Amino acid sequence: MPELSIVIPAFNEERRLGKTLDILNAWISAQSFSVEVLVVDDGSRDATVKLVRDFIDAHPSFPLKLLQNPRNSGKGAAVRNGVLASTGDWVLFSDADLSTPIEEYAKLRAAASKSGADLIIGSRAVDRSLVGRHQSFAREAAGRFFNLLMRSATGLKVQDTQCGFKLMRGPIGRRIFSVQKLDGFSFDVEMLVIANQNGHAIAEVPVRWFNADDSKVTLANGLRSFSDLLTIAANRRSGIYKL
Numbered sequence: 001m002p003e004l005s006i007v008i009p010a011f012n013e014e015r016r017l018g019k020t021l022d023i024l025n026a027w028i029s030a031q032s033f034s035v036e037v038l039v040v041d042d043g044s045r046d047a048t049v050k051l052v053r054d055f056i057d058a059h060p061s062f063p064l065k066l067l068q069n070p071r072n073s074g075k076g077a078a079v080r081n082g083v084l085a086s087t088g089d090w091v092l093f094s095d096a097d098l099s100t101p102i103e104e105y106a107k108l109r110a111a112a113s114k115s116g117a118d119l120i121i122g123s124r125a126v127d128r129s130l131v132g133r134h135q136s137f138a139r140e141a142a143g144r145f146f147n148l149l150m151r152s153a154t155g156l157k158v159q160d161t162q163c164g165f166k167l168m169r170g171p172i173g174r175r176i177f178s179v180q181k182l183d184g185f186s187f188d189v190e191m192l193v194i195a196n197q198n199g200h201a202i203a204e205v206p207v208r209w210f211n212a213d214d215s216k217v218t219l220a221n222g223l224r225s226f227s228d229l230l231t232i233a234a235n236r237r238s239g240i241y242k243l
Contacts, residue, residue, distance in 0.1 A: 009079050
């Protein structure tokens with residue numbers, strides 16, 4: 001059983017994923033603990049799957065596994081499938097472009113040891129000086145508005161739910177994702193609501209972050225995320241998130 005599982009959701013990532021796998025391969029080689037990497041292809045229409053398979057063939061000692069969703073279902077579905085297939089004592093999920101550098105894992109792990117929290121989430125909002133490349137003004141404003149509505153709808157006190165760099169204790173994370181429902185970009189909020197409702201402590205840690213030009217978040221995705229808050233609030237009241 002590895003100490004750490006890294007889950008990477010991937011949809012049409014042939015252009016960026018190769019560099020990410022090279023970085024992870026070098027980083028893992030320098031660690032004193034065992035790691036597994038799970039790339040979850042979410043129905044890509046490009047050469048993402050071939051890239052991962054070729055990488056596995058070329059690097060037989062790299063602990064890389066490929067999981068495939070039968071169709072494009074959304075980032076939430078990809079992360080959920082990866083977490084449920086993981087075996088690590090700890091599970092980290094990260095965006096395919098490593099917008100948050102993998103070296104920031106050390107901050108999250110240290111915060112877990114210090115606080116005893118079960119979920120440790122990277123945050124761009126706690127210390128905005130760590131953001132190396134910002135989103136557009138409109139996207140940042142929309143994000144802050146989303147956070148205000150999220151707090152009102154869910155009761156969470158988290159400043160940034162949408163940074164794609166989150167660490168959780170493996171057994172707890174797998175239990176949370178066994179009842180997590182949403183397939184889209186609001187899955188982060190739902191995951192944190194489930195954790196909070198079941199008494200699992202959450203720590204928010206400032207991390208370095210660099211905006212990627214070709215974000216997968218569209219206007220339709222953004223609008224759906226707002227409506228998803230109502231679904232999460234209703235599910236929370238109904239008690240279906242109780243573990």
